[in-house]
Structure formats: C-alpha cells, structure tokens
Amino acid sequence: MSAIFVTGATGLVGSAVTKHLLDRGETVVGAVRSDADAARLPDSATARLFDFAGTTQQLDAALDGIDRVFLMRPPAIEDVQRYLFPFIDACLNHDIRQIVFLSLQGVQGNRKTPHYAVEQYLKLTDAPYTSLRPNFFMQNLSGTYADEIRERGEIIVPAGRAFTAFIDARDIGRVAATVLTEPGHERKAYTLSGEQSLRYARVATIMTRVLGRPIRYTRPSENDYLALLADKGYPDDYIAVQKMIYRVVRLNISAFPNRMIRKLTGRPATRFEQFVQDYSDSWHA
The missing domain is CATH 3.40.50.720 (NAD(P)-binding Rossmann-like Domain)
Incomplete structure (x- = not known):
C-alpha cells in the first residue's frame, strides 16, 4: 500500500x-x-x-x-x-x-x-x-481576528506600519501535495510567502472595497494590544507568543514576498483580494 x-x-x-x-x-x-x-x-x-x-x-x-x-x-x-x-x-x-x-x-x-x-x-x-x-496566514483574519472585523469593522493588531507578505493556507496545501508527490525535495527547506507585501492599512483598504463596508486598521500600541488580550482572558503564554510575533512583524522580517509557491506548483500565490472574496462570509454578521 x-x-x-x-x-x-x-x-x-x-x-x-x-x-x-x-x-x-x-x-x-x-x-x-x-x-x-x-x-x-x-x-x-x-x-x-x-x-x-x-x-x-x-x-x-x-x-x-x-x-x-x-x-x-x-x-x-x-x-x-x-x-x-x-x-x-x-x-x-x-x-x-x-x-x-x-x-x-x-x-x-x-x-x-x-x-x-x-x-x-x-x-x-x-x-x-x-x-x-x-509566512503569516491570510486566514488569521478570517479566524483569529474575525470577530473584531465582523462586529466592529476593525483590525486590531500591533503591526505598526510594517509590511507582511501574507500566505493563503490553501497554497500551503498545494505546496505540500506537490513536494509529497514529486521527486527532488528531500532534505530541503522552503520559505513560503505570498507575492504581495502589504501594510495592514492596505489590508483594511482592500477589505473595505471587496466587502463593501468600512474596515479600519486601528494600529494599537503593543501595550494596548496585550492589555486587550488580558481583558479577554487569554492565558499568559498565549499573550507572550503574541508579543513575540508582532515584534518580529514590526521589524519587517515577514515583509519579503517570494515566488516559491509559483516555482514549486507552477501557479502563483493567491492574491489577497481573492482571499477576501472567497472568505467574505467570515466577516458578515
């Protein structure tokens, strides 16, 4: 078998x-x-x-x-x-x-x-x-952060003015299926990013246009964001991880797009606009 x-x-x-x-x-x-x-x-x-x-x-x-x-x-x-x-x-x-x-x-x-x-x-x-x-999943916006976007029209993450080359989790599935079924990938490591590098303000603009209602990036400070998580009852270890993640983001370490998805699968990475269209139900009341 x-x-x-x-x-x-x-x-x-x-x-x-x-x-x-x-x-x-x-x-x-x-x-x-x-x-x-x-x-x-x-x-x-x-x-x-x-x-x-x-x-x-x-x-x-x-x-x-x-x-x-x-x-x-x-x-x-x-x-x-x-x-x-x-x-x-x-x-x-x-x-x-x-x-x-x-x-x-x-x-x-x-x-x-x-x-x-x-x-x-x-x-x-x-x-x-x-x-x-x-890189960071686009689906964080339709999952982890969906409630604030749906209920308040706000993206609340302490990313500052940094860029992120978001990746669609579905593209990771395409890559995994490729490397599991085609030769030549053993003992290799692939960094996977989308082909667009976006600030969260731009993310909010795209979501506003596609969803047809205003979405705003609030650009909270790190302290305000961590306090919000604590008020929501998140455990200390989760808060510590979030603190680390967004410090990395603000250093623009996650900002760099690449074409590895295209190289490995023969198809380009999913664009953010397409992701928002596909997951629009996640942000409708």
Whole structure:
C-alpha cells in the first residue's frame, strides 16, 4: 500500500493538504482524534484514530501501510521531545520515505520555538524531511481576528506600519501535495510567502472595497494590544507568543514576498483580494 498519513487532517492546513493530495489521485489516511473529526474528512480519505501521546505500539499501528507523512505540531504541544520525537522515530522504523514538516518562517534564527527543535531532530536522525516555512496566514483574519472585523469593522493588531507578505493556507496545501508527490525535495527547506507585501492599512483598504463596508486598521500600541488580550482572558503564554510575533512583524522580517509557491506548483500565490472574496462570509454578521 502506498498512502500518505496527514496529521491535523481536519485543520486549516491539513484539510488543504488532504484536498490537494486527493486531487492528485493519492491515497490519504487522515489522522483524527474522534469519530466526529472523522466525519469531517472527505469521503475519499480514510480516517485513522491517532494521538501523539500514544504508545509505541499505537504509533506503529497508525503508520501501517504508510510511506509518506505530512507532520504538523498541534498548537497545544510544546514538549516536542516527548510527543513528536517518538513519532518521528516510529516513521524511521517504518522506513517512511518522506516526512513533510509544517515549520515556521525564520525558524532557523529562533531556537526557542518547538519548530526549531523538530527541524533539528529531523536533521540529527537523517530523516528524509522537507520543511515548509510559511509566512503569516491570510486566514488569521478570517479566524483569529474575525470577530473584531465582523462586529466592529476593525483590525486590531500591533503591526505598526510594517509590511507582511501574507500566505493563503490553501497554497500551503498545494505546496505540500506537490513536494509529497514529486521527486527532488528531500532534505530541503522552503520559505513560503505570498507575492504581495502589504501594510495592514492596505489590508483594511482592500477589505473595505471587496466587502463593501468600512474596515479600519486601528494600529494599537503593543501595550494596548496585550492589555486587550488580558481583558479577554487569554492565558499568559498565549499573550507572550503574541508579543513575540508582532515584534518580529514590526521589524519587517515577514515583509519579503517570494515566488516559491509559483516555482514549486507552477501557479502563483493567491492574491489577497481573492482571499477576501472567497472568505467574505467570515466577516458578515
């Protein structure tokens, strides 16, 4: 059996990976935590119950008949040495021929992130890895920040006047499907950005035009933004991560567009206008 095991198969990126693999005629086994999650998979994908905290025997069972893996770290897992390293070991024991890991842009210079530890372990074990290092998701605006946009017509993030080369998560799915099914990508890392570099003020202008109602970028200070998160009851570790993320943004580290999506898939990255049209329901009351 030649099949691809997709972790996070019902999530934002995992579902896109699953879709594009199925479009290519691949056999996809989606990792799920429950029967309810299994019901969210496309009918042509196979659901398989899976937990990174499983025993060695359970990890082995999850990989039965699998020859390639799409690996992403669940946001709740910080201790990757305890939960992800054993899964990587199981992949190696099963002679998995490729592990595509969803990493983080700039991870090579940020040793404190779990993603850095995973990338280093993949190299240390001589795993047949491919690392994908995406920029900020456009879908943050239709997910994390959707309530403020929908209810108040405001984008509230402390990005200042910095630029960001946003990426559509669906494009990550296209890239993952490409590198999982075409040769020549083992032991490589790809930084993935969109082809536009936009200030949040420009993001608000585009959303205003496409949605037909005013959207404003409020440009809060870091302190005001962190205080807003605290008032909403977010935990300290989440607030600390947000603080780090937007300090990186304000340094314009995420500002640089590239054509890697186009190079790898033969099609350009999704433009922001198209994303807003496709996700317009996210911001309607």
